[in-house]
Amino acid sequence: MAELRLRNVNKVFQQTHVLHDINLHIADGDFVVFVGPSGCGKSTLLRTIAGLEDITSGELYIGGALVNDVAPAKRGVGMVFQSYALYPHMTVYENMAFGLKLDGAGQDEIRSKVESVAQTLQLGALLKRKPAALSGGQRQRVAIGRAIVREPKVFLFDEPLSNLDASLRVQTRLEIAKLHERLGSTMIYVTHDQVEAMTLADKIVVMNQGRIEQVGTPLELYNQPASEFVATFIGSPR
Numbered sequence: 217m218a219e220l221r222l223r224n225v226n227k228v229f230q231q232t233h234v235l236h237d238i239n240l241h242i243a244d245g246d247f248v249v250f251v252g253p254s255g256c257g258k259s260t261l262l263r264t265i266a267g268l269e270d271i272t273s274g275e276l277y278i279g280g281a282l283v284n285d286v287a288p289a290k291r292g293v294g295m296v297f298q299s300y301a302l303y304p305h306m307t308v309y310e311n312m313a314f315g316l317k318l319d320g321a322g323q324d325e326i327r328s329k330v331e332s333v334a335q336t337l338q339l340g341a342l343l344k345r346k347p348a349a350l351s352g353g354q355r356q357r358v359a360i361g362r363a364i365v366r367e368p369k370v371f372l373f374d375e376p377l378s379n380l381d382a383s384l385r386v387q388t389r390l391e392i393a394k395l396h397e398r399l400g401s402t403m404i405y406v407t408h409d410q411v412e413a414m415t416l417a418d419k420i421v422v423m424n425q426g427r428i429e430q431v432g433t434p435l436e437l438y439n440q441p442a443s444e445f446v447a448t449f450i451g452s453p454r
């Protein structure tokens with residue numbers, strides 16, 4: 217089970233109150249897309265779920281367990297960021313194997329998992345290369361692969377496609393959708409691209425200035441935007 221629940225989550229950096237009383241339930245296996253203007257708190261929210269930021273107040277549950285004080289590596293979440301953050305001195309294989317080693321997996325298990333994920337993401341021929349010898353799209357697929365091999369219960373994507381050119385963006389988006397279908401894991405995905413949001417999401421969460429404006433299916437938001445802000449953001453003819 218990998219449902220997520222946020223209860224009255226607040227995040228304050230020094231004087232800046234970035235997340236205001238966030239209440240949200242994400243069902244197991246849902247693909248939830250967060251949208252909202254730059255600076256509204258999307259990345260901060262993802263980082264708090266991952267455990268890379270403490271929350272100032274409130275409760276965060278993953279799979280029914282309170283994780284406020286659980287270390288990032290123990291939360292069962294995998295993350296893919298906009299900047300690929302691959303280890304430059306390691307090969308593709310080593311990049312993908314690294315987390316599994318940390319998890320204590322044996323050599324055979326590591327090899328079979330990495331090879332199977334590499335196959336899925338069409339990286340099989342690139343396992344011996346270093347990141348510098350890969351295209352942007354290939355690097356991003358390695359970053360996705362590195363998260364997948366650990367079989368996280370929850371995936372967090374922070375604008376994973378925004379550094380890719382248009383055709384690769386579409387291709388990688390389709391790969392992510394297939395992945396969700398195949399793994400059935402819970403996916404939380406931040407983007408400022410409306411097409412990505414509308415095509416990937418079971419549910420869209422619209423954020424504005426650290427608050428949730430509306431949660432709904434793409435169709436609900438389009439047909440019944442709760443505010444002018446949502447209408448403008450989703451592009452519906454309100």
Ligand code: ADP
Pocket residue numbers: 229230232234252253254255256257258259260261
């Ligand atoms: P988004 O991802 O929606 O663009 P962010 O979550 O990155 O927004 O940022 C939300 C707000 O929090 C911004 O005002 C940003 O300046 C502030 N912020 C983010 N990280 C920090 C930090 N480490 N220290 C202080 N302020 C921060």
Ligand code: MG
Pocket residue numbers: 258259260
């Ligand atoms: Mg961001």
